[in-house]
Amino acid sequence: xxxxxxxxxxxxxxxxxxxxxxxxxxxxxxxxxxxxxxxxxxxxxxxxxxxxxxxxxxxxxxxxxxxxxxxxxxxxxxxxxxxxxxxxxx
Numbered sequence: 001x002x003x004x005x006x007x008x009x010x011x012x013x014x015x016x017x018x019x020x021x022x023x024x025x026x027x028x029x030x031x032x033x034x035x036x037x038x039x040x041x042x043x044x045x046x047x048x049x050x051x052x053x054x055x056x057x058x059x060x061x062x063x064x065x066x067x068x069x070x071x072x073x074x075x076x077x078x079x080x081x082x083x084x085x086x087x088x089x090x
Contacts, residue, residue, distance in 0.1 A: 011090040027090075034082045038062060038070040042084040045070070 008015045009024035011031070019028045037044045041059035051057060055065045064070040072078040082089035 030082060030086055031078075034072070034078060034085055036071055037081050037085065038064055039072045039077045039081055040064045040070070042081050044085075 006015055007022070009027050010022040011027040012024060014024050016024050019025060021028065021031075023031060033044050038058055041062040041064070043058055043062075045054050045057055048054060054070075058065040058070070072081050079089040
């Protein structure tokens with residue numbers, strides 16, 4: 001491996017360079033957004049000071065809208081959110 005080769009992304013395998021966690025920039029962004037998304041309605045939770053209360057950011061009828069702990073908690077839940085948001089997950 002030369003000085004300019006990068007290890008492949010741990011998610012997609014593309015050799016475009018990886019972030020410190022081993023993901024390429026696209027997969028790292030998807031991972032961060034999915035990790036902050038609701039595990040039921042798959043909506044990314046954004047800053048309350050810009051986008052309003054978290055409860056109003058959920059899809060109407062989401063049972064986790066009033067929960068303080070709506071993000072994916074396990075690797076399987078995170079994978080389900082990534083599949084629902086993007087159509088695939090590693």
